Structures are given as structure tokens and as C-alpha cells.
Amino acid sequence: MIRSDVPGSFAWGVFHERHPKLVRQVLDALPYGPAERAAVERLLAESTGGVLEPPADDLHDRAEWLAWGDGLWGLPWGEAPFLWAESWFYRRLLDATGYFRPGAWQGIDPFAPMKNAELAGAVVDEELAALDGLAALPDAQRARALLTSALWGNRADLSFGLTAGADGPAATDLVADDSAQFWAELERTRGGRVCVVADNAGRELLPDLVLIDHLLRTGLAARVDLYVKPQPYFVSDATAADVLAALDRLRAAPSAAAAEVGRRLWRAMTDEVLTVRTHSFFCAPLPFPDMPDDLRAEFTGAAMTVLKGDLNYRRLVGDVLRPPTTAFGETVAHFPSSVAALRTLKSEVVVGLDAATLARLDGSGTTWRTDGRQALVQVELRRENS
Numbered sequence: 001m002i003r004s005d006v007p008g009s010f011a012w013g014v015f016h017e018r019h020p021k022l023v024r025q026v027l028d029a030l031p032y033g034p035a036e037r038a039a040v041e042r043l044l045a046e047s048t049g050g051v052l053e054p055p056a057d058d059l060h061d062r063a064e065w066l067a068w069g070d071g072l073w074g075l076p077w078g079e080a081p082f083l084w085a086e087s088w089f090y091r092r093l094l095d096a097t098g099y100f101r102p103g104a105w106q107g108i109d110p111f112a113p114m115k116n117a118e119l120a121g122a123v124v125d126e127e128l129a130a131l132d133g134l135a136a137l138p139d140a141q142r143a144r145a146l147l148t149s150a151l152w153g154n155r156a157d158l159s160f161g162l163t164a165g166a167d168g169p170a171a172t173d174l175v176a177d178d179s180a181q182f183w184a185e186l187e188r189t190r191g192g193r194v195c196v197v198a199d200n201a202g203r204e205l206l207p208d209l210v211l212i213d214h215l216l217r218t219g220l221a222a223r224v225d226l227y228v229k230p231q232p233y234f235v236s237d238a239t240a241a242d243v244l245a246a247l248d249r250l251r252a253a254p255s256a257a258a259a260e261v262g263r264r265l266w267r268a269m270t271d272e273v274l275t276v277r278t279h280s281f282f283c284a285p286l287p288f289p290d291m292p293d294d295l296r297a298e299f300t301g302a303a304m305t306v307l308k309g310d311l312n313y314r315r316l317v318g319d320v321l322r323p324p325t326t327a328f329g330e331t332v333a334h335f336p337s338s339v340a341a342l343r344t345l346k347s348e349v350v351v352g353l354d355a356a357t358l359a360r361l362d363g364s365g366t367t368w369r370t371d372g373r374q375a376l377v378q379v380e381l382r383r384e385n386s
């Protein structure tokens with residue numbers, strides 16, 4: 001299990017380098033009062049040098065967190081599993097900013113200013129304008145381009161930008177590519193239900209929505225269930241409000257093709273062909289094998305579940321350091337439907353690489369596991385359910 005107590009490690013850097021910058025951004029972006037500011041600063045001090053204080057008495061989800069943290073309360077933060085500790089950090093940040101408390105800050109997404117700025121950027125107009133050029137392409141070629149956009153859209157993660165520099169790294173490589181299998185399976189199950197577990201809002205969610213529109217428009221999916229977070233999480237993770245903002249951005253885009261996608265998706269939502277769903281599990285500090293039965297039942301029978309991004313990948317294959325040549329299928333046998341992971345590499349976890357690719361990456365002298373320059377499309381089929 002990865003932990004964040006090794007100075008210099010990636011996980012250590014998230015707590016000791018990324019979070020302090022994030023906290024500054026949050027406190028600079030909104031005029032929180034002294035109580036919220038002090039609570040956020042206390043959280044930063046606790047999470048970088050203190051022990052895990054048990055949840056306060058008034059947390060509405062106190063009982064769940066007490067259970068999830070059983071055996072961890074009182075330990076230094078770095079000794080908790082990395083994914084668990086990050087999840088608790090974001091839960092506590094919402095508490096500190098008053099997100100759940102009656103008052104002026106209730107329901108205010110502390111990351112909204114960053115999300116809004118990203119969505120408003122001129123670069124988004126340029127990205128959406130590219131859709132006009134895709135309209136004339138044959139379906140298969142357009143499909144490839146849309147999958148690629150959704151995949152690399154994951155690189156635009158705002159939290160990653162905090163350490164990668166303003167523009168982020170350049171896209172370079174696909175370390176595993178099951179995209180042919182992805183399209184072949186969707187063709188085989190044509191007209192089925194596809195689940196998409198979203199990751200980030202803004203520049204990732206837009207290409208995700210365009211891909212969803214393609215699946216619906218071409219009949220590869222008759223229905224799409226789009227899963228988002230129930231509350232702000234990991235800085236830029238998409239919530240239902242972010243889906244609406246992205247839909248508006250599409251509908252109002254100068255690009256005719258983008259605006260048409262926005263209108264189609266709007267209709268798809270009103271017709272319940274596209275449903276936006278959420279579940280408290282998506283902000284729980286748990287891996288997918290531990291998902292509750294009601295959510296498992298929702299994925300069961302889907303023709304395919306597409307899991308976007310790095311965090312979903314960590315929860316899918318486990319936040320542990322396995323030999324990278326471990327078969328992807330071995331690590332996702334717990335999942336109730338066929339799965340497709342679309343992810344840029346932004347943490348140390350990776351499986352499903354072939355030996356030659358691994359040797360090349362290890363010999364490259366780069367931080368390939370975490371620098372976001374590599375991406376993967378990995379598919380595992382569960383045919384008995386489709």
C-alpha cells in the first residue's frame with residue numbers, strides 16, 4: 001500500500017508541496033472569513049506534521065469516516081494509506097471552508113474559481129473549434145480522434161497543473177493501447193448501456209461529453225450513465241454542477257459542431273438517454289472492490305464501464321506498487337462489467353505494460369510514472385454480463 005511518509009517520494013510531495021500551494025490558491029480565490037481561513041491553515045499544519053484527528057462530532061458522515069479510519073486515528077498522516085489520506089484531506093477541506101455548515105459558505109465549491117477560469121479560457125474555444133473539422137471525417141476516424149481527446153483531456157487536471165507548470169507537459173506516448181478492442185466491443189454490444197465514471201471537470205469533461213454524444217449519436221450506446229462526484233473533491237473532479245456548466249459551454253460555443261453536441265446532449269438528458277448519477281462511494285477513501293452493493297448493481301449489465309483518470313485507475317487496480325507487467329485483467333476481475341480505463345499517468349501505480357515498453361520507460365531516465373506525459377487505454381471484457 002502506498003503511503004506518503006517517505007520524504008522525496010511522489011506521495012510525500014503531494015502532501016508537502018502540492019497541498020500547500022492548493023491551500024494558498026483556495027484562500028486567494030474566495031473571500032473566506034477568519035474562521036474558515038484558520039480552519040484551513042490548521043488542516044494544512046495537521047496534514048503535514050500532525051496526527052489524524054478523529055472526525056468532529058458534527059460531521060454528518062462522522063460514523064462512516066470513523067469506520068473507514070478504524071485503526072488510523074491518532075497516527076501521523078503519512079502512515080495512512082496515500083489514497084485514504086488524500087480523500088480525508090479533501091473531506092476536511094470542505095469542512096474547514098464551511099461547505100456542509102449552515103451559513104454563507106454552505107454549498108460553495110472551494111475550487112469553483114479555478115474550474116470556472118479553466119472553462120472560460122480562450123483555449124477551450126480553440127479546442128471546441130477543432131470539432132468543426134472532425135464533422136466531415138468517417139465515423140471510425142472521428143471516433144479515434146474523440147477517444148484520443150477524452151484520454152488526453154485527463155492531462156488538464158488542475159491539481160496536476162499545480163506541480164507541472166502552467167502549460168503542463170507535452171503529450172508523448174501511449175504505454176498501452178487497447179482502443180481497437182474498445183471500439184470492437186462497443187460495436188459487438190451496439191445499442192447497450194455504457195457507464196462513464198468521470199474524472200475532472202472543464203477541459204477533461206468537455207471531451208468526455210463529446211465522446212458520449214458520439215456513442216449515442218452513432219447508436220453504439222442506446223443509453224449512457226455518467227457518474228460524477230457528489231461533492232467537490234481532488235480539486236477539479238466533476239460534480240453535477242460542473243456537468244451543467246460544461247453543457248452550457250458547449251451550447252454557447254462559437255463552433256457550430258460543438259453547439260450542436262451541446263444541444264443533442266441537452267435533449268439526451270431530458271429524454272433520460274443520458275443520466276447524470278452520483279454516489280457517496282465516489283468520495284469515500286475506498287477502492288472499487290469495496291463498492292457497495294447498490295452501486296455494483298448499477299454497473300452490472302453495462303456493456304462497458306469507462307473509468308476516466310488517474311484516481312479512478314488507482315481505485316480500480318489498487319493503490320499499490322505491483323510489477324508493472326502484472327496483467328490488467330488480473331487486477332480488475334472484481335469489477336462487475338467490462339471496463340475501459342482511460343488515464344494519463346500521474347501517480348506511481350501502473351499495470352498491464354509489456355516487458356519491452358517497461359524496459360524502454362525505465363531506461364528513459366524520466367519520471368514517466370508521474371509526469372503526465374504517458375497515457376494508456378486498457379480494456380478488460382466481461383462478456384457474460386453483456
Ligand SMILES: O=P(O)(O)OC[C@@]1(O)O[C@H](CO)[C@@H](O)[C@@H]1O
Pocket residue numbers: 014086154157159160199200234308309310311312345346347
Ligand atoms: O484522477 P486525476 O485527476 O487524473 O489525477 C488525480 C491526481 O492528480 O491526484 C493525485 C495527487 O493528488 C495523483 O495521484 C493524481 O495524479
